[in-house]
Amino acid sequence: MTATHTTTSRRPPLHPPLPFTKMHGLGNDFMVLDATRQPIALRPEDIRAMADRHFGVGFDQLLVVEPGPSADVDFGYRIFNADGSEVEQCGNGARCFARFVHDQRLTDKRRIRVQTCAGTIVLHVTDTGNVQVDMGMPRCSPQEIPFTAPAPALLYPVAVGDKTVELAVVNMGNPHAVLRVADVDSAPVATLGPLLESHPRFPARVNVGFMQVLAPDRIRLRVYERGTGETLACGTGACAAVVAGQRLGWLGRQVTVLLPGGPLQIDWQGEGHNVHMQGPATRVYEGLWHWPEMPPAM
Numbered sequence: 154m155t156a157t158h159t160t161t162s163r164r165p166p167l168h169p170p171l172p173f174t175k176m177h178g179l180g181n182d183f184m185v186l187d188a189t190r191q192p193i194a195l196r197p198e199d200i201r202a203m204a205d206r207h208f209g210v211g212f213d214q215l216l217v218v219e220p221g222p223s224a225d226v227d228f229g230y231r232i233f234n235a236d237g238s239e240v241e242q243c244g245n246g247a248r249c250f251a252r253f254v255h256d257q258r259l260t261d262k263r264r265i266r267v268q269t270c271a272g273t274i275v276l277h278v279t280d281t282g283n284v285q286v287d288m289g290m291p292r293c294s295p296q297e298i299p300f301t302a303p304a305p306a307l308l309y310p311v312a313v314g315d316k317t318v319e320l321a322v323v324n325m326g327n328p329h330a331v332l333r334v335a336d337v338d339s340a341p342v343a344t345l346g347p348l349l350e351s352h353p354r355f356p357a358r359v360n361v362g363f364m365q366v367l368a369p370d371r372i373r374l375r376v377y378e379r380g381t382g383e384t385l386a387c388g389t390g391a392c393a394a395v396v397a398g399q400r401l402g403w404l405g406r407q408v409t410v411l412l413p414g415g416p417l418q419i420d421w422q423g424e425g426h427n428v429h430m431q432g433p434a435t436r437v438y439e440g441l442w443h444w445p446e447m448p449p450a451m
């Protein structure tokens with residue numbers, strides 16, 4: 154999919170409506186487009202218009218299903234945040250992706266290999282309709298996040314305004330910072346989230362997770378997502394929190410992550426292993442996107 158650039162601010166009047174499916178994974182919601190049957194060209198401003206919760210469809214991320222770019226994968230998967238930025242990975246989106254390609258009869262395979270900007274992931278549709286995702290190997294060195302630090306560590310002090318917070322960093326295809334808090338209900342997600350998201354030590358910006366450890370196999374988590382704001386659930390955020398918590402000795406190998414939208418099961422057998430996630434994927438409705446008339450340039 155390539156962005157189009159035009160010299161006029163008005164779309165051609167007969168631009169056909171675009172079919173889409175609205176889906177969610179534990180309340181992290183998506184507009185899903187099928188670009189396997191027709192090419193779809195969107196500009197960041199189109200995505201922002203679609204994402205608008207009052208004037209558009211409203212979503213946290215836009216997911217685009219594309220033909221597999223090579224013979225060893227079944228599909229391509231592109232992801233855009235509500236602010237129009239393209240991102241490398243989306244865990245809840247991956248589960249909805251699997252459900253979508255089944256519902257649309259694009260494949261009948263139970264094991265689906267998908268190419269993302271961050272590499273290949275493998276999705277497995279279970280008998281119960283849940284989806285298991287092999288999210289690949291986490292990466293934790295500062296340059297892989299990317300994060301500016303003098304040397305690798307498990308926790309980094311980071312100055313934010315007049316405070317210093319301690320955080321772990323994990324790349325799950327996309328960048329995550331994880332902070333441990335005593336109580337997620339009172340955690341400063343709305344204030345610290347955006348400050349860390351755009352902190353100069355994270356040159357590609359970052360998703361910020363606030364984790365409350367209830368037991369070695371149970372955490373609560375809220376995530377302020379890069380390019381979107383706080384969401385009801387973040388799949389890669391859940392994986393990153395479990396990886397960070399396990400490396401720090403706080404968590405075991407199988408953890409239930411309680412997000413505001415519901416629970417995810419995360420399994421990480423430790424260094425050198427891939428992270429596995431399991432959870433639901435829900436179709437909400439099918440719709441047609443009618444291109445808005447753009448206002449004339451002022």
Ligand SMILES: N[C@@H](CCC[C@H](N)C(=O)O)C(=O)O
Nearest residue numbers: 243244245327379387388389
């Ligand atoms: N909601 C997602 C993550 C989406 C991308 C993220 N906002 C980013 O910018 O990296 C998930 O479920 O993983």
